[in-house]
Amino acid sequence: MIGAYFFITMIRYDCFSSIGLEFSTSSSRVGDHTVNYVALKMLFGDRAKYLMLLCGLTFAVMLIVQQGSIFWGLMMWSQASITNLNVPIWVTDPGIAQVDEVKPLADTAVDRVRSVDGVEWAVPLYKGLLRARLATGEYHQITLTGLESATLIGRPAEVLEGRFEDILQPDAVVLDQWAVERMGGPTVVRVGTIFELNDKLARVVAIAKTQKSFTNIPVVYTTYERAMRYVPHERRILSYVLAKHKDGVPVEDVVQRIRTQTGLGAFTQEDFGFKTYMWVLVNTGIGINFGTTILLGFIVGMAIAGQTFYLFTIENLRQFGALKAMGASSFTLSRMILLQAFTVGLTGYGIGIGFATVFGFLTARGGNLPFAETWQLLLLVLVALLAICLVSASVSIIKLARLEPAIVFR
Amino acid sequence: MNDNSQPAAVRARGIVKSFGSGDTQITVLKGIDLDIYLGELLLLVGESGGGKTTLLSAIAGILDINEGNIDVLGVPLSALPANKRTRFRGQTMGFIYQQFNLLPALTAAENVAVPLLIQKVGRAEALRRARVMLNRVGLADRTEFLPKNLSGGQQQRVAIARALVNEPRLLICDEPTAALDGPNGQKIMELLREVGRSPDRCVIVVTHDSRIFHFGDRMANLTDGRIVNIEQISQEGTA
Numbered sequence: 001m002i003g004a005y006f007f008i009t010m011i012r013y014d015c016f017s018s019i020g021l022e023f024s025t026s027s028s029r030v031g032d033h034t035v036n037y038v039a040l041k042m043l044f045g046d047r048a049k050y051l052m053l054l055c056g057l058t059f060a061v062m063l064i065v066q067q068g069s070i071f072w073g074l075m076m077w078s079q080a081s082i083t084n085l086n087v088p089i090w091v092t093d094p095g096i097a098q099v100d101e102v103k104p105l106a107d108t109a110v111d112r113v114r115s116v117d118g119v120e121w122a123v124p125l126y127k128g129l130l131r132a133r134l135a136t137g138e139y140h141q142i143t144l145t146g147l148e149s150a151t152l153i154g155r156p157a158e159v160l161e162g163r164f165e166d167i168l169q170p171d172a173v174v175l176d177q178w179a180v181e182r183m184g185g186p187t188v189v190r191v192g193t194i195f196e197l198n199d200k201l202a203r204v205v206a207i208a209k210t211q212k213s214f215t216n217i218p219v220v221y222t223t224y225e226r227a228m229r230y231v232p233h234e235r236r237i238l239s240y241v242l243a244k245h246k247d248g249v250p251v252e253d254v255v256q257r258i259r260t261q262t263g264l265g266a267f268t269q270e271d272f273g274f275k276t277y278m279w280v281l282v283n284t285g286i287g288i289n290f291g292t293t294i295l296l297g298f299i300v301g302m303a304i305a306g307q308t309f310y311l312f313t314i315e316n317l318r319q320f321g322a323l324k325a326m327g328a329s330s331f332t333l334s335r336m337i338l339l340q341a342f343t344v345g346l347t348g349y350g351i352g353i354g355f356a357t358v359f360g361f362l363t364a365r366g367g368n369l370p371f372a373e374t375w376q377l378l379l380l381v382l383v384a385l386l387a388i389c390l391v392s393a394s395v396s397i398i399k400l401a402r403l404e405p406a407i408v409f410r
Numbered sequence: 411m412n413d414n415s416q417p418a419a420v421r422a423r424g425i426v427k428s429f430g431s432g433d434t435q436i437t438v439l440k441g442i443d444l445d446i447y448l449g450e451l452l453l454l455v456g457e458s459g460g461g462k463t464t465l466l467s468a469i470a471g472i473l474d475i476n477e478g479n480i481d482v483l484g485v486p487l488s489a490l491p492a493n494k495r496t497r498f499r500g501q502t503m504g505f506i507y508q509q510f511n512l513l514p515a516l517t518a519a520e521n522v523a524v525p526l527l528i529q530k531v532g533r534a535e536a537l538r539r540a541r542v543m544l545n546r547v548g549l550a551d552r553t554e555f556l557p558k559n560l561s562g563g564q565q566q567r568v569a570i571a572r573a574l575v576n577e578p579r580l581l582i583c584d585e586p587t588a589a590l591d592g593p594n595g596q597k598i599m600e601l602l603r604e605v606g607r608s609p610d611r612c613v614i615v616v617t618h619d620s621r622i623f624h625f626g627d628r629m630a631n632l633t634d635g636r637i638v639n640i641e642q643i644s645q646e647g648t649a
């Protein structure tokens with residue numbers, strides 16, 4: 001898609017010239033198109049000015065898309081603990097605020113969820129913070145994730161090294177790649193490495209690939225049963241019940257039924273993600289800090305875009321005045337200006353997105369930087385940019401309507 | 411050849427125009443009465459800053475006046491709403507400006523074609539007629555040049571071709587020969603006089619250039635905001 005943008009942008013000028021040629025050979029073409037031709041030539045004709053204009057718009061779009069994507073990426077990270085497990089329904093304490101705040105449930109919760117109509121399966125999940133002690137003596141805080149051993153539901157989709165099933169072997173654990181990174185890299189931690197969790201042995205049998213999480217605390221996978229051995233004795237260790245709705249039954253209905261029948265909190269994966277995401281926005285500095293940066297980027301970007309285009313028309317005011325003196329109506333001139341605005345706006349949009357994407361691709365490769373360029377963001381930027389083009393074009397149009405074409409005589 | 415029984419193409423009465431307001435207000439036109447007849451070339455002379463360009467703008471309907479009436483080809487300009495006035499101007503008038511006001515991004519031929527394009531003439535036809543007109547001003551070999559690659563005089567001739575291309579009935583020229591050398595100036599004036607001589611067209615030319623005075627039929631002198639004198643120019647040797 002991005003390639004297409006580039007392509008269209010690059011061929012636009014030539015394409016337009018060749019269409020122009022066709023116009024000139026078919027004399028039946030009427031004026032509407034021909035004045036458009038004058039408008040586009042005015043736009044493209046002064047290459048230097050056009051490139052300046054394009055640079056301004058491209059920069060604005062790039063700035064916004066880049067900042068927005070990083071923000072969105074960060075927000076994706078905040079949901080990583082949920083999306084990494086990728087199950088449709090999360091059941092937990094009704095008062096829960098976000099995924100990392102675990103409120104343990106009674107063990108009976110799993111059966112209670114299973115008994116709800118429309119539930120296909122329900123399994124327990126342990127999730128808790130623990131300290132790992134490496135052979136070097138170093139301590140690291142980790143998130144222990146205990147999956148039900150019979151199904152291993154919630155296991156990562158991709159395994160980088162080893163076999164995930166080996167987690168069923170005695171003392172076996174699986175790390176995610178961030179754990180390897182945080183705990184000292186592959187020379188310190190790899191398949192076969194042995195470390196301690198609460199003075200009990202843990203042996204790495206595989207490395208899995210996960211989405212980086214916001215807190216960047218390493219994830220250690222084990223089975224639910226074994227998790228009970230690792231954690232200090234607590235009355236309740238069931239953190240979540242993961243469930244799936246039966247095919248053909250709407251997931252929202254099942255969630256609602258679980259709530260009413262068990263009195264527990266139940267959420268779809270999306271809702272729980274959103275809840276967590278909102279919690280991060282409101283309760284951490286990220287919402288304010290990053291939000292203001294992005295808002296500023298947005299305002300600055302849009303101001304640049306509007307300003308550049310406005311200057312462009314102001315510089316052309318005399319030319320428009322000459323056209324007006326030669327009998328071009330205000331309507332015709334407005335159309336010309338709008339055509340120019342949207343042409344350069346869309347071109348800048350395409351190139352800007354291209355650059356932002358390349359940036360994102362280069363920096364976020366490997367998942368180390370948050371960068372999520374979503375279509376919603378692209379659409380938002382498009383709408384905003386078109387609005388800015390429209391506004392600055394309108395300002396120019398009003399100025400032009402007030403313009404006394406007599407300036408051309410001076 | 412111009413007796414005043416011919417119909418007036420332009421009839422201006424009591425034109426007053428001031429700029430600014432309060433203490434800085436200056437009244438440039440202080441009550442102008444002027445008739446321009448079909449079939450004539452009227453010269454407008456006068457001191458620099460005297461208001462010649464201002465008067466042309468008023469006649470063209472691109473500058474609002476404070477007082478007075480202007481009829482062009484029997485149509486009272488002030489009675490026309492702005493958009494109709496614009497269309498009327500596009501259909502009936504042609505302009506040659508003191509500054510050329512060519513569109514820098516368009517070739518000579520495209521520049522000349524602009525008034526036709528505005529009148530919704532198809533592009534191929536507009537360009538064809540533009541080239542014919544460029545040929546008439548001696549620029550047949552420069553039709554595809556951009557203005558920046560033309561000399562000042564050549565640019566002025568492009569501007570003249572543009573003013574003539576839609577065969578306007580009223581041709582308004584602000585110092586059309588200022589940028590031209592003697593021979594080229596003469597050539598252009600011959601062209602303009604030819605336009606002025608057509609029975610249903612007329613030309614008004616502002617000029618300082620005494621070498622072209624003999625192309626005019628009448629000469630009006632604008633001094634201190636008033637037409638102080640209109641004289642018939644003897645046409646020996648040209649008629």
Ligand SMILES: Nc1ncnc2c1ncn2[C@@H]1O[C@H](COP(=O)(O)OP(=O)(O)OP(=O)(O)O)[C@@H](O)[C@H]1O
Pocket residue numbers: 429430438456457458459460461462463464465508
């Ligand atoms: N838009 C304006 N605002 C204020 N003053 C103006 C404006 N247009 C013209 N003037 C003033 O009106 C006067 C007449 O100007 P105009 O351009 O009509 O003179 P001109 O006779 O064409 O002079 P020249 O021969 O030098 O071209 C000048 O004093 C000028 O400063």
Ligand SMILES: [Mg+2]
Pocket residue numbers: 462463464508584
């Ligand atoms: Mg002047």
